[in-house]
Amino acid sequence: MTAKATGTATVRVRLFARYAELVGQAEAVVSVPLPATVGDVVRRLRDDIPAARALPERPLAAVNLRQVKLDAWVKDGDEVALLPPIAGG
Amino acid sequence: MRNAELNEMSYLTRSPISLDALLAEVSSAACGGTCLFVGTVRSGPEELGVTAIEYSAYEAMVEAEFGRLLANAGQRWPDTRIAVRHRLGVIPSGEASIAIAAAAPHRAEAFEACRFVIEEVKRRIPVWKKELRVDGTETWVDPSGRPTPHPLTPSPQRGEGGPAHV
DSSP states (O other), X not given: OOOOOOSEEEEEXXXXXXXXXXXXXXXXXXXXXXXXXXXXXXXXXXHHOGGGGGSOSSOEEEETTEEEXXXXXXXXXXXXXXXXXXXXO | XXXXXXXXXXXXXXXXXXXXXXXXXXOOTTOOEEEEEEEEOOOSGGGSSEXXXXXXXXXXXXXXXXXXXXHHHHXXXXXXXXXEXXXXXXXXXXXXXXXXXXXXXXXXXXHHHHHHHHHHHHHHSOEEEEEEETTSOEEEOOGGGSOOSSOSXXXXXXXXXXXXXX
């Protein structure tokens, strides 16, 4: 077991498609105190950027190119993506 | 880096999809059956004047997720060769947005693997589409509330998908 992470994580948040339109930007950088989850990052984004309150509270998310649940941990330098409902094909 | 730009080695393209090239990628003397699925931009009575769909993606994740998806398919159908291409950008109705070629020693695996890939694309490949209409309006497509018309794996409890003979 490693010691529980402390300090601050700075993560790059990426927004796509409708979410980028709603917020008016496709990227943001947010800092969260550790330990932190993807859900914490979403809450911080909504606090930092008023337009981000238009996003759902529990969006589909990915960390470093993999879909994760909102209780997944984030670490410094991660890329967190908020994904609108997938509509490919 | 494959995901740094859209190039010919990518699963993504901004040009019309070449079905011949896709078929050539999976062609093998060991494969006696090849299934080709082509998804096209639809403008039927339900689409109300859709002239095109604009596709966008989380491109780096699409590349990574397609890699994982094809690895899953390779485990399930080990002798199957699969190639896939998803087009991005504005695609006029009638043109292909996705094509999947699956070649296998026998046709059953080719059909199954091809069906698996398109259903998984719908579920996990981060691509989004915006319908563009003749009247200038635009709508993001949200399939999350729509029922899946044909489940990929019928549940055995309903008497489907069990052994072919007992």
